[in-house]
Amino acid sequence: MGEFPPDTRLALRTATSADLEDIATVAQEGFPDDPEFNYRFPYREKYPDDNRKWILQEYREYLEQPDKYEVIIITASDNDDKAVALSVWDISISKAHRGSDLGIPDNPEEQCRRRDANPIHFRKFKDRMNEAFELYFSEYGTDQIHLWLLATRPAFRRRGAGTRLCRWGLERASQNSICTTVLASPMGKCLYEELSFTDCGSFDIQVEGEAEKLQLWAMTHPKTDSVAAVVQVEYSSIISPYQRTIHISMASTPQATDGRTGSKTRQRQKTHSTTTTDTSQSSTASYSLDKYLNKANDRSPLTRYLSDFEDIPITERLSQSDQQTGRFHITDGYPRGGQ
Structure with missing residues (x-):
């Protein structure tokens, strides 16, 4: 904490539908060096239009459900005040997600509508994430705010954007005396540890018979009864x-x-x-x-x-x-x- 000097060019705010295109750019640039993205979307460079189309659909669904999700972004004055980092917070765990299958039907017998993804890996990732959430976080019930997504464009990293986005969620959780939870990738784990998240255990995402696998960590930040020390x-x-x-x-x-x-x-x-x-x-x-x-x-x-x-x-x-x-x-x- 406090690792980054203040950067007055950055500003934090809630995203709107007008930010959708910029958010999609952050996702396309910010996630590819994360193993999770490569595991699910190995053909994105071959089919970039497909990749962007479904990224737009995914974040459109988050923005259209403000009662369930808060999409918080960091903008930069040296990027025409457009988004350079994003986070998606589930602020109402009890409410079901309302959205599409993002081009990959749950039923493997149905035809996929996108070409940038590995449908087998996509389904396995989705299933294991749901299982891990139930295993590690179900006991918190509605007393939690969950961080689903966090990314920063590579050109704007090391300026504290990710830390500020995490602190937004921690402050909100503290104000409501609830926990903060996240299923962390290898890239995010170090940041969350610096912010005093606790490692509750790790789990693998792996298709039976394949050598390729992902390792992720369930992490929590305990609830507190006041915002500031x-x-x-x-x-x-x-x-x-x-x-x-x-x-x-x-x-x-x-x-x-x-x-x-x-x-x-x-x-x-x-x-x-x-x-x-x-x-x-x-x-x-x-x-x-x-x-x-x-x-x-x-x-x-x-x-x-x-x-x-x-x-x-x-x-x-x-x-x-x-x-x-x-x-x-x-x-x-x-x-x-x-x-």
Whole structure:
């Protein structure tokens, strides 16, 4: 988390039907290097028109069901404010998907209507994904939001788009005190681990008698009872005005609940201290909070927490009088008055 610097050229919003063509382009460019896509659509380069036609149909169906799906996209100003990354979230697990068979009938005796796909692999993938969802996530019932699809155009990767899309879902889940679930591909697994998803187990997708197979992972992010953690920062005079200690404590959300067991995790608190000595005889008013933050280990919980916010450094948002007070309460990344 916080791995990517803020990119002001990117913006997150809900997709509309007007974005359909751009979303299809993201899917066509963003998924092919994922093993899942190669497994199901090995003939897409031979039949690119077929591939785009059915991708358009798939995302049209998502957009036409806003009561079940949220299609969230990232746009980029250096791409004419068009979509460069996409995510599809199932926000209403209990509602059935309303859509077509995307050109591959469930009955293998029926004729396929698309040429870019391997129909045997397509059906096996669909069946195993449904089975895995039931196996790993059915116990959560409607207390979950599920990430079905996540992709970024290759030219726009490493700019934090995928992370921002995931955080949208995590925030929504947190607001409703529900879990976040995903069936992760090898490409997505590392990202989800960085976002504190838990690996619940892996499963294979393989047609009997074939050597080719896919491995995917069922992953969950536990539900929490509040959206944001609260960070407290304070520093006080120790020994003399020229030797100060900063105490940094990070409190987790008040009640974190494990969606699988229903147990509640006790609030944990870690404190990191570092002492610095200023040999100059300048006024104590010249001390600023960022001086001490810079002395802290850059892997501390506070530094990681603050790095998640795409805003100006927190020390620039603190007034001089607040800095002299020496105590701050920071919620959702914004300072509140000391008490």
